[in-house]
Amino acid sequence: MLVLTRSRLPIRCALAVSALIATCSSSAFADDSLYRQFGGKAGIEHVIDDFYDRMLDDPRTKTFFDGASIPRIEKLLNQQFCVLMGGPCVYTGRSMRRAHEGLGIDGKAFAAGIEDLKLAMAKNHIPADAQKKLLSKLMPMAHDIEDRP
Ligand code: HEM
Incomplete structure (x- = not known):
């Protein structure tokens, strides 16, 4: 035995x-290197807070958010960015097509949003290569976010 x-x-x-x-x-x-370059959850949250302050102040984007729950969108965007960057998160929101359908977002409004995000990342001292990496993950989403005839 x-x-x-x-x-x-x-x-x-x-x-x-x-x-x-x-x-x-x-x-x-x-690979959570991008997540770490952004400063983890707290770093992402700072960028998104600033990004949304800008979009809600920007005449090119603000009207799209009339009646929308900003805390809810920000929570979901934090999850989504975290996942895109390889962080330890789960995205619980809708697909980009479902979330934006019928809002009438065109190429100009999308470009304005990206511009606001770039300013938010720069203000929060996100390294240039990390900014580029995130943008390269977001730009292809234009296809689902913009309303096309
Ligand atoms: C790459 C760029 C963008 C990303 C990654 C993104 C991501 C998101 C996410 C995660 C949500 C929440 C999903 C859900 O409701 O389940 C959302 C909702 C929303 N987004 Fe975006 N978004 C982007 C660009 C934009 C732009 C440029 C605008 C307007 C100019 C916009 C307007 C909205 C609005 C109004 C909602 C709320 C919809 C609702 O509550 O029914 N988004 N977005």
Whole structure:
């Protein structure tokens, strides 16, 4: 009996070690560098606060938000940016097409929003390469956000 238990021990150890390696390596190799460059959740929140202050003050974008719940949108945008940057978050909002359909956002309004985001990132000292990386993830979304005839 003792012999059996002993002989199983290395197998159990091997299984435990491989489970540990799998757990460690999945987090060690997850690319959260962009998330860290933005300063994690707090850094993203600062950028989004400033981004929304600007969009709500900008005559080219503010009317689109009439009647919308800004705290709700900001919460969802924080989740979405966090996920896009490889952070430890889950996005619980709608698809970009569903969220923006019928709002009448055109190319000019989208470009104005991106301009406001760029100003918000610059104000919060986000490194230039990190700004570019986020923008390269957002720009293709224009296709779903803009209302096209
Ligand atoms: C890449 C750029 C953008 C991203 C990533 C983005 C992302 C989001 C997200 C995550 C939501 C919440 C989703 C949900 O309600 O489930 C949202 C809602 C909304 N967005 Fe955007 N957005 C972008 C550009 C814009 C622009 C340029 C405008 C207006 C000029 C705009 C206007 C709105 C409005 C009005 C809502 C609320 C819709 C509602 O409550 O029914 N968005 N957006």
